[in-house]
Amino acid sequence: MLIPCLACGSRFRPDDYFRACHDYNRGRDLVSWTCPACGNRDDLRVLPGELGFGYPARGRYAVNRTIAVPGMRRQRHDLRLEISLDKRTWRVLSR
Numbered sequence: 001m002l003i004p005c006l007a008c009g010s011r012f013r014p015d016d017y018f019r020a021c022h023d024y025n026r027g028r029d030l031v032s033w034t035c036p037a038c039g040n041r042d043d044l045r046v047l048p049g050e051l052g053f054g055y056p057a058r059g060r061y062a063v064n065r066t067i068a069v070p071g072m073r074r075q076r077h078d079l080r081l082e083i084s085l086d087k088r089t090w091r092v093l094s095r
């Protein structure tokens with residue numbers, strides 16, 4: 001499957017998409033993602049089976065759009081988030 005950039009519409013293989021994730025914010029449970037094609041930076045929440053996009057609202061993050069990534073799993077650690085899909089794992093480190 002391919003995962004799109006919501007800003008420019010470019011589509012990425014999971015490996016390219018998740019390697020562009022950075023700066024896991026454990027308190028807000030968000031990772032930052034900078035599009036390799038257009039440079040747009042977005043925050044997103046990795047959820048079981050989907051990516052959640054939204055906006056800050058009253059001190060929390062309100063997800064209002066999701067992209068399904070079937071089979072994706074997540075595991076939170078103190079200093080990193082691990083994203084797993086198809087027997088591969090990507091680590092997003094805390095800042």
Ligand SMILES: [Zn+2]
Pocket residue numbers: 005006007008009010035036037038039040
């Ligand atoms: Zn883009």
